[in-house]
Amino acid sequence: MKLTFLGTGEACDPTRPNTSLLLETDSDFHLLDCGFTVPHAFFGHCLDPEQLKTLWISHFHGDHFFGVPLLLLRLWEMGRKGPLQIISGVAADEKIWAALELAYPNFRERLQFPVCFTQLKPGEKFRYRHLDYMLAATVHSQPSFALKIEKGNKSFYYSGDGRATTEAEELMQGCDLIVHEAFTLEDRMETHGSIASCLSLQKKSRCPKMALVHLSRQTRQEQGPLAKILSEKQRIYLADDGEQLIL
Ligand SMILES: [Zn+2]
Ligand SMILES: [Zn+2]
Numbered sequence: 001m002k003l004t005f006l007g008t009g010e011a012c013d014p015t016r017p018n019t020s021l022l023l024e025t026d027s028d029f030h031l032l033d034c035g036f037t038v039p040h041a042f043f044g045h046c047l048d049p050e051q052l053k054t055l056w057i058s059h060f061h062g063d064h065f066f067g068v069p070l071l072l073l074r075l076w077e078m079g080r081k082g083p084l085q086i087i088s089g090v091a092a093d094e095k096i097w098a099a100l101e102l103a104y105p106n107f108r109e110r111l112q113f114p115v116c117f118t119q120l121k122p123g124e125k126f127r128y129r130h131l132d133y134m135l136a137a138t139v140h141s142q143p144s145f146a147l148k149i150e151k152g153n154k155s156f157y158y159s160g161d162g163r164a165t166t167e168a169e170e171l172m173q174g175c176d177l178i179v180h181e182a183f184t185l186e187d188r189m190e191t192h193g194s195i196a197s198c199l200s201l202q203k204k205s206r207c208p209k210m211a212l213v214h215l216s217r218q219t220r221q222e223q224g225p226l227a228k229i230l231s232e233k234q235r236i237y238l239a240d241d242g243e244q245l246i247l
């Protein structure tokens with residue numbers, strides 16, 4: 001599995017695309033979250049309209065799904081024919097069609113490829129194109145889910161937004177990579193992760209590598225404390241836009 005960080009920013013960061021991951025396996029692409037700024041970054045990596053097979057949406061804040069209308073528009077423009085599978089923890093169809101209607105009125109009828117929706121429940125395993133998807137709720141200001149993707153003996157975990165619940169901590173156990181949001185430096189928001197809480201999660205999960213994303217603009221400016229924490233902990237680091245990892 002090849003993982004590309006299309007973006008590592010939070011909603012308002014003017015210097016980074018919204019946090020989004022692109023997973024490549026067997027020449028298939030799987031996109032994890034698609035915020036305002038993500039389609040442009042995605043199409044910088046993908047010029048084959050059929051290659052994207054699934055889109056995971058962690059939750060329905062704009063920096064995680066408001067890019068979907070543009071994604072669908074561009075795939076249409078490129079002549080896509082095959083189905084696109086959208087996977088989420090809450091029902092996505094009404095929200096996606098409403099966003100598309102606002103962005104491009106009456107465009108839905110012109111889409112020449114099927115958009116299919118799968119709502120996953122905690123505890124379930126969904127297998128699609130050789131990947132196993134599992135989720136767990138996080139604590140965020142709206143329903144939000146962390147995702148574990150497994151292929152053979154390799155797996156990784158993506159937090160989406162929010163603090164880890166006990167179920168999320170269980171889900172990340174044994175993963176080869178954890179990608180986690182760390183909005184603040186210290187633990188001071190009930191609905192977001194922090195660098196401090198990620199340090200403790202990494203220790204508990206015994207995961208060999210943790211990449212941090214979705215830091216607030218203020219947190220990124222705390223250069224001194226950030227550098228100190230990250231230089232001491234080799235297994236935890238700040239992911240960068242465009243970075244690629246092989247799992
Ligand atoms: Zn959010
Ligand atoms: Zn967000």
